[in-house]
Amino acid sequence: MMRILAQRKSRLFNDTEKNLPALYLSPVQWIAGFYNAIMMPLLNLCKVQTSLPLTADHIIDIIREYRPVSTVIGPSLLQSILKHEKQCDLTSFNLILVAGGKVHKDLISELRKRVRRDAVAAEIYGQTETLGQVFSIEPSGPLGSCGKSTEFHHVKLMDPDTEKEITRPNRPGELWVKGPMFTEYYNNPQETAAVFTEDGWFKTGDLLYRDREYNFYFVERLGMLIKYRNYHITPLELVEVIRQHPEVLDVSVTSIKNVFDGEHPVACVVRRPGSKVTAHEIKELVANKLSYSKRLRGGVIFMEKLPRTSTGKVARAKLKQIAAIAYRE
Numbered sequence: 001m002m003r004i005l006a007q008r009k010s011r012l013f014n015d016t017e018k019n020l021p022a023l024y025l026s027p028v029q030w031i032a033g034f035y036n037a038i039m040m041p042l043l044n045l046c047k048v049q050t051s052l053p054l055t056a057d058h059i060i061d062i063i064r065e066y067r068p069v070s071t072v073i074g075p076s077l078l079q080s081i082l083k084h085e086k087q088c089d090l091t092s093f094n095l096i097l098v099a100g101g102k103v104h105k106d107l108i109s110e111l112r113k114r115v116r117r118d119a120v121a122a123e124i125y126g127q128t129e130t131l132g133q134v135f136s137i138e139p140s141g142p143l144g145s146c147g148k149s150t151e152f153h154h155v156k157l158m159d160p161d162t163e164k165e166i167t168r169p170n171r172p173g174e175l176w177v178k179g180p181m182f183t184e185y186y187n188n189p190q191e192t193a194a195v196f197t198e199d200g201w202f203k204t205g206d207l208l209y210r211d212r213e214y215n216f217y218f219v220e221r222l223g224m225l226i227k228y229r230n231y232h233i234t235p236l237e238l239v240e241v242i243r244q245h246p247e248v249l250d251v252s253v254t255s256i257k258n259v260f261d262g263e264h265p266v267a268c269v270v271r272r273p274g275s276k277v278t279a280h281e282i283k284e285l286v287a288n289k290l291s292y293s294k295r296l297r298g299g300v301i302f303m304e305k306l307p308r309t310s311t312g313k314v315a316r317a318k319l320k321q322i323a324a325i326a327y328r329e
Contacts, residue, residue: 023062023071024049027311030100031128032072045070054312056080060088067092072124074100074312075107082110083249090114096121097137101313102218102236104243105144123147125218127204129195130181135216145215146208153179156201157208160222172209172219176201207234224316226255227262231293235265238296241289242267242282247275252306252314254323256298264298266323270305279329299328 022045026032040047048066052058059081062068075098081088090096093115098108103123111121125146126133134155135147149155157166157173166173178201184192195203207219219234226233235253242251250270255263267282279300287295301323307315 018044019046020044020070021046021048021066021068023059023066023068023073025054025059025071025073025077029128030311031126031132032099035132036072056084057086060084060086063088063090063092069093070095070097072097072099074098075103076101076308076312076314078111079107079250082107082114088114091116091119093119093121095119097124098122099124099126100311102220102239103144103146104240106243108143123218125208125216127206128182129202130177130179130204134175134177134179138215142211142213142215144217145211146218147216148214149216153177155216157210158203160207169212170209172207174222175204175206175208175216177204178202226253226265228264228293228297229261233265233294237290238265238267238286238294241286242269245277245282245285247272247277248282249273249275250306252316252319254316254319256320256323256328258297261297265294265296266298266328267296267300268306268319268323269300269302271302298323301326301328 022040022043024036024047026036036047048062048068050058050062054077056077059077069092071093073096078098090111096111096115096119098111098121108121108123115121120137120139122137122139123144123146124133124137125135130153134153136150138145138147141147154177156176157171158164158176159166160174176197181202195205197203205222207222208216209219210216220236224235226235238253239251242248242253248269249272252268254266254268256266258264267286269277269282271277279302282300283296307318307322309315
């Protein structure tokens, strides 16, 4: 925790400033919620928190009134704020860290356009099981990277099928971690045994890859991969493409079962107000950008909004249930 404290303190402000407002958005079940309760006083920060639902409209009003200097925010909430019809002035922030899901490159790019030039806007990666942040904050690193490994956590990438270590760059594998972390899942010895190896490595269940300079990049949760015939399809790869359509406000990709192929990808799309984008356009966009195996064989579902969890993430299980019974174009 002291490593995180030192790194964030150096990026926030000098020691003479007191009681600066910090926007607290972390759900109580995140490890960030525990750290913030301890770290904010150590950083001379005054916690700004709301008991109301964390809607984009409400958060924009809070930022306008209290002018916070730092926050940790999920990508879906950040996207809603940046795309909201009510303009949000983010120039009060010294530090915005984005965590809790896939952070698309265009999201970070847009965020950096909206903050001051001397402010830090960066993606971080961690889990509650790893007691938070695993990689260092690298605001000047490659776009899309969630940082580099540190002396506090040993990391390696493993082939999910063979459990052999991946030593070459740009090859995705499951991230295994050793270092400060939890000891067990409460009253669940079976799940605890499933995620720890005999020699103490924790299997995160997340797919990442690294480049030649050892910058790490988050890909997807391992359990979210869509299995079409002999291919593994990463839903977020399709999301990246569909997000590029100017009339798409929000999108997530799930799957439906198919007796012959295993699973077919389904795009769940929220149109922008006044948009008339069609399912055919969405399918053609994916077909023109990605390989034949990644086509939207399960179709497209247009929705008013995506179902989300209390932490703002897409409710994947609920979305899969909807896709199984909803009208697909």
